[in-house]
């Protein structure tokens with residue numbers, strides 16, 4: 001029975017497999033390119049590998065493409081994909097604002113790292129369903145491969161250029177698989193996505209932030225901060241009870257020291273927390289830190305009853321932060337009409353009778 005997932009293998013693992021099977025070592029490079037560059041979905045597509053050798057390889061390696069269950073397109077061109085996994089679980093991935101990004105030759109994909117999530121942030125649909133399991137390396141990489149295959153076939157053909165690990169799940173709680181996925185997706189003979197074009201977003205797993213600074217100083221880091229007060233953060237991001245602000249900020253300082261990289265701090269704004277005191281507290285916390293703040297006007301999730309603040313309230317909030325010499329940006333709303341925006345992914349397959357299904 002084959003035990004290695006082809007989409008989750010680096011070239012060196014494929015070389016070892018080829019060696020064990022008595023195949024020439026150049027087959028490993030061919031396999032890697034078929035899977036990671038051309039995103040093949042079947043062994044038959046690898047036509048420069050003889051059938052007898054493909055059969056041998058299948059005794060050690062299996063290819064398990066994700067099953068596209070649904071693809072939706074938002075008014076702004078954002079695409080949301082619902083993928084089915086081997087065990088029947090579902091995950092979602094998002095291709096941001098495809099049409100507009102086409103002109104800039106930039107295509108950002110947001111991927112999931114877990115089925116569900118144990119963190120349970122107050123504004124997030126993923127957390128509502130609880131944690132189911134970690135994704136394997138092949139399942140994480142597979143989301144990029146499926147979307148890459150899809151946009152490579154469009155006219156004009158396009159390529160995934162940027163990645164954000166901000167979909168379902170807490171990436172730093174599936175640390176080893178996420179790190180290996182970054183390595184695979186960065187390979188020149190595969191998707192060749194620059195390490196600095198990939199960003200991990202964490203709710204604040206302090207020990208793993210420190211470890212990431214040592215293990216992979218090139219990848220971007222975003223921290224979902226949301227508040228500079230433990231009492232508020234305990235409610236919005238419950239992992240704060242385990243790693244309170246003092247510990248989180250110490251880990252961030254250590255990360256910056258190790259990497260000399262700027263951290264993006266994300267702050268979800270609701271009509272409740274868009275207050276002067278909240279902005280002042282954030283300003284004091286981050287003043288002098290190599291930081292950038294990304295304000296995210298909260299997206300509607302039926303169960304959370306949170307309301308988006310008014311535009312002038314958001315501008316005022318940003319102005320206060322800027323007075324502390326902290327660069328601030330306001331995240332553009334993307335794909336809200338198809339629940340593809342931040343905090344809206346659930347991975348549930350609720351079949352609408354009028355819904356049509358497509359395949360990549």
Ligand code: SF4
Pocket residue numbers: 117118119120121124125126127167168169170202203343
């Ligand atoms: S925001 Fe991220 S960490 Fe928080 S519950 Fe949602 S998926 Fe989990």
